[in-house]
Amino acid sequence: MSKQFPGVQAVNNVDLEIYPGEVHVVAGENGAGKSTLMKLLSQVERPSAGTITIEGKPIHFHGPRYAQSLGIAMVYQEFALAPHLTVAQNMFLGREPMKMGLIDQATEIQQARTLLKRVGLQLDPRQLVSTLSVAEQQLVEIAKALAIEARLVIMDEPTATLTGQEIEDLFRVISQLTENGIAILYISHRLDEIFRIADRITVMRDGSVVATLPRAEVDEPKLIKLMVGRELANLYPKPETHIGEVILRVEGFSRARVLHNCSFEVRAGEILGFAGLVGAGRTELARAVFGADPIDAGTLYLAGKRVKVKKPARAIELGIGYLTEDRKNNGLAMNLGVDKNITLARLPMFGGMLDLRRERRIALQARDSLRIRTPSIRQRVELLSGGNQQKVVVARWLETSARVLFFDEPSRGIDVRAKAEMFELIGKLAQEGRAIVMISSYLPELLNMCDRILVMREGRVAGIVERERFSEELIIALATGAQEDKIA
Secondary structure: OEEOOOOEEEOOOOOOOOOOEEEEEEEEOOOOOOHHHHHHHHOOOOOOOOEEOOOOOEEEOOOHHHHHOOOOEEEEEOOOOOOEEHHHHHHHHOOEEEOOOOOOOOHHHHHHHHHHHOOOOOOOOEEEEOOOOOOHHHHHHHHHHHHHHOOEEEEEEEOOOHHHHHHHHHHHHHHHHHHHOEEEEEEOHHHHHHHHHEEEEEEEEOEEOOOOOOHOOOOOHHHHHHHHOOOOOOOOOOOOOOOOOEEEEEEEEEEOOOOEEEEEEEOOOEEEEEEEOOOOOHHHHHHHHHHOOOOOOEEEOOOOEEEOOOOOHHHHHHHHEEEEOOOHHHHHOOOOHHHHHHHHOOOOOEEEEHHHHHHHHHHHHHHHHOOOOOOOOOOHHHHHHHHHHHHHHHHHHHHHHOOOEEOOOOOOOOOOOOHHHHHHHHHHHHHOOEEEEEEEHHHHHHHHHHHEEEEOOOOOEEEEEHHHHOOOHHHHHHHHHOHHHHHO
8 A cells, every 4th residue: 555645755655464353553754644544444535556455355445434334443542523413313324214204313323322332422412512521522432443343443542531441441342343253453652652562563664554563572672772773872861860940839829610729839840740630720720820820819929029910911021831732723823834833822023013034033943943843934833843843842932941841742643753852851850940740640751751740639639749750650649549548
């Protein structure tokens, strides 16, 4: 299978076999060709060359609906659900059961209820999708795939926004699907997931397959080397830093039904982690400090001085930066160039006009110092890989000379090499004496990178753990409220 776009060979002569009842993981860096290959299999894209056969029979290109009729279902990382429709309506959209020329709603709801039960969801099929959690929407997508009697379900980064327990629920559903002979083609950047659920692993690099191996024949160093073409010494390169005075102190931040008397402090050179389940209030606390969300009560101190931050512009002025978890919608102007995005928070002005020469100089310096891979600083950021988009956001906040930086899910949606580079950068910023707050749903990142970890539960600070006491068991126990007597 091959796919060529103007000037780019996205997929190059790829051979891939998928067997009934197996979990086949496709791994590789961003830009390796994984997503394009999935679009070829689901007939979203027309191949430039090559053939696809199902049970030995060649199939022709007729588009996504035809692929679905053959039993090929795609579950995208960004869900393809209509939020204003019900669960049942989404599951049978375009394939509604009919009776006397009208949609048979009773049959639709009954069939939806049966399929939801297969994926472990106990909810009313008449419920609007907009009212569901991210994890519930993920399972609705899988139930939707079962509605077409899928034989192959393609999952693109399905755990990107799920908590630990939600990931366990998803893996349970995947196990049930494979037991029934359904094949799973699974894309993930999370190495622990790959080794946990894969039967076989195909590694892609630069549009080509470099290896397909049984899971038992691959370990983490070998997989990373296959993905990046060289060995990475350490995914979490935390440097030694000098932890200085308190830069930011938060006391009693509260907001009705969201935050309840939250307090913490972070020092110069320190990396403070925010842990907790999705919905625990980690992002909400960061946004409140940044002035993006209002608070009902609370006090903020910066370098010992009490300050009021009611809007992000004031936070930026005081030297507080916030790198949002949703860089595409909230962190970047996707249709603008790299240069414009880097200077967006603090425009270089001269005589009341935008200083274009200075803007160019700033962007070039940031590109070189952060190793932003782009053919031009005027390249639209939507065309960059996830890791390079993340670096552009970092460059913007560095240009503001921010003393406090909140990194919200900094590794989400970026590949293994970009993760190593991002964590190396976070470490260097801490070495420079900046105060870093790192929010992550992936505990190994926090346990390796942080000096202390603040754990949140239901909008409250459940505890703050010093590095010498770090353990997954303790963090999870605090996050879930389990065994509180033993934690103390």
